[in-house]
Amino acid sequence: MTHEVFNRLRDAYTTGVTKPLAWRRGQLNALRRMITENKQAIIDAVAADLGKPASETLLMEIDLVLSEANFVRRRMRWWSARHPKPMHWLLQPAVGWTINEPKGVVLVISPWNYPLLLSLEPMVDAIAAGNAVCLKPSELSPHISHLTAELIERYMDTSAIAVVEGGPEETTDLLAEPFDHIFYTGGGRVGRIVMKAASENLTPVTLELGGKSPCFVDGTVSLAAAARRIAWGKFTNA
Known part of the structure; x- marks a missing residue:
């Protein structure tokens, strides 16, 4: 099945489906x-997997994906234009x-802890750049x-976007599969597996690996202000 999905995406990219700005x-x-038409369904699904409250799903996942889509959409023409260089x-x-x-x-492999944000935000950027995209969400959510x-x-x-x-x-x-780029978010152990597999096809990789903060x-x-902010960050997505 994965081979068939990859071939479908490759065919779409090769025929130029993803290239036009339109x-x-x-x-x-x-x-x-x-996202806008299915906010409640998304909130319910994230709550079923993680127990995350609606306000946090809206603030830390849904709003961030929508913001990223708006950001890149306004800049795509400039980013993809020719830029003269002196000779x-x-x-x-x-x-x-x-x-x-x-x-x-492009292959996007996302983790369970921000299941919407870390699936769709990299996908937004890959689409804006004109790529075909395969998303592999976490089975843990x-x-x-x-x-x-x-x-x-x-x-x-x-034809050009698959899950x-x-x-x-x-x-x-x-x-x-010989993807042209792999974006992986997760831990170091699986990150090593991803990088080793990618090296077989000389596929460039972006590894967003978790760690301490x-x-x-x-x-x-102000100790009171610092304590409030640290506690907020500590318990966000907890």
Whole structure:
């Protein structure tokens, strides 16, 4: 199944489906509509998986994805335009420029702890760049994983955007495919597995690995204000 999904995405990218700015804008608009029209279902799914309250899902997941989609949508034309670059005098009268091109077919592997944000935010950026995207949500948050797959099937262009659900076996199968970029969020142990598998195809990788967040408090601060802020950060998403 994963091989068939990859081939479908590769075919879509190769035929140029994802390249036009109109397609990219259309998909970002569809994604924003998908989230806006299904906010309560998303809140309920995240609560079923993690017990996360509605206000936190809105603030730390839904609003951040919508904000990212709005941010990149306004800047896509500038980012994808030609940008003139000066040429060395020995090369005159030559002219030069740079232009940003999509990478191709991108794999996004997301974790369970921010199941919507860390699935859809990287996908937003990959779509804005003109890539075909395969999303692998975490099997440890099954309700939001199923809902995300269902909504993307309903709202997005499934010739170029796909969701593969499952566990380690499906992830291993996906990593065997020659993706053009892999974005992984999670821990170091699985990160090493992702990077090792990617090296077989010389696939570039973005690893967003979890870790500690130390905080230093010195004598110049308001202790009451610092304590409130540290406690807020400590218990966010807990």
